[in-house]
Amino acid sequence: MTQRGIRLLGIAGILGGLILFAGDMLFYYNPDSTNLKLNMGHASDFRIMASATTALIASWLYLAGLVPVYYAFKPVKAWKRNVVVLSFAAILSAYGVVHGAYVAIAVSAKLAVQHHLDLKAATELATAANNLLRLFVYPAFAIFSYFFITEVWKKKTHYPRWILFFFPLVPFLLRSIITGMFSGGMWIIVSGGFLNLILVLFFTASTIALWNIKTP
Numbered sequence: 001m002t003q004r005g006i007r008l009l010g011i012a013g014i015l016g017g018l019i020l021f022a023g024d025m026l027f028y029y030n031p032d033s034t035n036l037k038l039n040m041g042h043a044s045d046f047r048i049m050a051s052a053t054t055a056l057i058a059s060w061l062y063l064a065g066l067v068p069v070y071y072a073f074k075p076v077k078a079w080k081r082n083v084v085v086l087s088f089a090a091i092l093s094a095y096g097v098v099h100g101a102y103v104a105i106a107v108s109a110k111l112a113v114q115h116h117l118d119l120k121a122a123t124e125l126a127t128a129a130n131n132l133l134r135l136f137v138y139p140a141f142a143i144f145s146y147f148f149i150t151e152v153w154k155k156k157t158h159y160p161r162w163i164l165f166f167f168p169l170v171p172f173l174l175r176s177i178i179t180g181m182f183s184g185g186m187w188i189i190v191s192g193g194f195l196n197l198i199l200v201l202f203f204t205a206s207t208i209a210l211w212n213i214k215t216p
Contacts, residue, residue: 001067001071001215002215003212003213003214003215005067006067006068006071006210006213006215007207007210007211009064009065009067009068010065010068010203010206010207010210010211011207012061012064012065013061013062013064013065013066013068013199013203013206013207014065014200014203014204014207015061016057016058016059016060016061016062016064016065016092016199016203017058017062017196017197017199017200017203018196018200019054019057019058019061020054020055020058020062020095020096020099020196021193021196021197021200022054023050023051023052023053023054023055023058023099024051024099024192024193024196025188025189025192025193026043026047026048026050026051026054027039027040027043027047027048027051027102027106027192028040028188028192028193029185029188029189029192030042030188031184031185034183034184034187034188036188036191036192037105037109037119037120037123038109038113038119039188040105040106040109040110041106041109041110041112041113041114041119042110042113043106043110048103048106048107048110051099051102051103051106052099052100052103054099055095055096055097055099055100056096056100058095058096058099058196059092059093059095059096059097062092062093062095062096062199063089063092063093065092065203065206066085066088066089066092068206068207068210069084069085069088069206070085071158071210071213071215072157072158072159072206072209072210072213073085073151073157073158074158075156075157075158076151076156076157080147080151083143083147084144084147084148084151087140087141087143087144087147088140088144088148090137090140091137091140091141091144092199094133094134094136094137094140095195095196095199097133098130098133098134098137101126101129101130101133102130104126104129104130105123105126105127105130107126108122108123108125108126109122109123141168141169145167145168145169148167149164149167149169152164158209158210158213159206159209159210160209162209163205163206163209165205166201166202166204166205166206167202168198168199168201168202171194171198171201172195172198175194178190178194179191179194
């Protein structure tokens with residue numbers, strides 16, 4: 001892995017987050033309403049289809065952004081490095097799957113609006129299925145967080161300790177506080193795209209931290 005390759009793949013991770021954030025906004029954004037499901041119900045067919053496409057493209061870019069993380073953990077024991085990489089890969093691939101599954105919620109909401117059905121009842125099954133998918137991500141996130149934080153804190157990786165300030169666990173735990181600082185259209189942007197924004201933050205910090213790293 002060359003220094004240039006690490007930089008480019010780090011940028012790929014950033015682009016993955018930005019693309020999937022755009023997909024979130026295609027689902028959610030409406031400057032006149034903060035009801036996310038209702039906004040999906042009013043989204044055009046093009047916006048729903050375009051948002052679904054971003055899930056696939058972003059998943060590829062996210063997984064490409066995993067390579068610099070692997071390189072940063074090269075000094076770590078192989079089994080610990082593999083745990084970090086595989087758990088993070090599980091999380092990143094789940095981002096695309098969960099977002100793709102959101103199409104079912106969006107279509108259900110759209111049909112509810114068009115046919116004057118109860119929005120909550122119409123989207124209940126699709127929402128329950130989506131929430132079920134998310135449950136599989138939490139164990140992987142816990143494992144990833146433990147090994148990433150402990151190894152970086154012990155200075156066993158190529159990452160500096162300051163990257164822990166940008167690790168996804170920190171903003172994830174502060175989500176309600178952070179999103180509560182906004183209202184209206186800004187709330188939709190921050191809350192609707194929150195999970196992808198925290199990955200954009202992480203991959204940006206990771207790319208900066210490894211930008212001038214010396215490679216063999």
